[in-house]
Amino acid sequence: MDIKDHIRSIPDFPKPGILFYDISTLLAHADAWSVAMGRLAKVVSRHAPDLLAGIESRGFLVAAPLALKLGLGFVMVRKRGKLPGPTVAHTYALEYGTDIVEIQSDAVVAGQRVVILDDLLATGGTMNAAIELFRKMGAEVVGAACLIELTFLNGRQRLDVPFNALVAYDQ
Template identity: 75%
Template sequence: MDIKDHIRGIADFPKPGILFYDISTLLAHADAWQVAMGRLAHAVRKYQPDILAGIESRGFLVAAPLALKLGCGFVMLRKRGKLPGKTIRHEYSLEYGSDIIEIQEDAIQPGQRVVVLDDLLATGGTMAAGVELLRQVGAEVTGAATLIELNFLSGRRKLEALDVPVTSLAAYDE
């Protein structure tokens, strides 16, 4: 099964000139979603994670069911102010400014093996920030995975520069 057959492209969203790759059609197709999760589980298993970290918000849709399938824990990496309790934050630069990503202070035990997940890898800025935040709290980040990768934006390079191997199920060159 070609996963791309179940990912819808929406032109000019969220603004003119952008082609948005919509995973809602993949999520809605039970067989395709099952295949995607199976393939991702096979790929992520080699990183031997103790816990999966999902990046807000579509990364939660990937990481939570995958954690259940792999029998490991799941933690959320969220935007500033979205998590209760004490948090650890990491500020990072984006092409249009800066942002902050947070994790709950006690979410990761030092030395835990973590794989970070999102639905899509574009420029790699947010995922690289997630890796840096996880390392800041003592995690051993063993890999990163996404459903979709936009090769033309070279986000993989940022993660490879951090010595984090990347797995993606579907790649687009434009």
């Protein structure tokens, strides 16, 4: 099955000149979604993780069901101020300014093996920030994966962990 057949492209969203790759059509197709989760399970299980982490918010849709399928825990990586209780933050540079991602301070134990997931890898900034955040907590980030990679943005080059994507777009 070609997963790309179930991903819709929407031009000029969220602003003119952007081609948005919409996974809602993949999520709505039970067979395609099951195949995608099965393929990600094979990729991710090679890293023998203890936990899967999903980046807000579409990364939750990927990481949570995959964690359930693999019998693993799931951790949310969120923008600042979205998680209750004590958190640990990591600030990272954007093209114009900075942003902050957080996890709850008790979400991971030092030494745990973590794979970080999102729906799409573009420039790699947020994925790299999540990797650094888990390392700050003493976790061993053993890999990262996404449904989609925009290869023309070279985000993979910003990552220093093994990375896999189910589909790639070169424009």
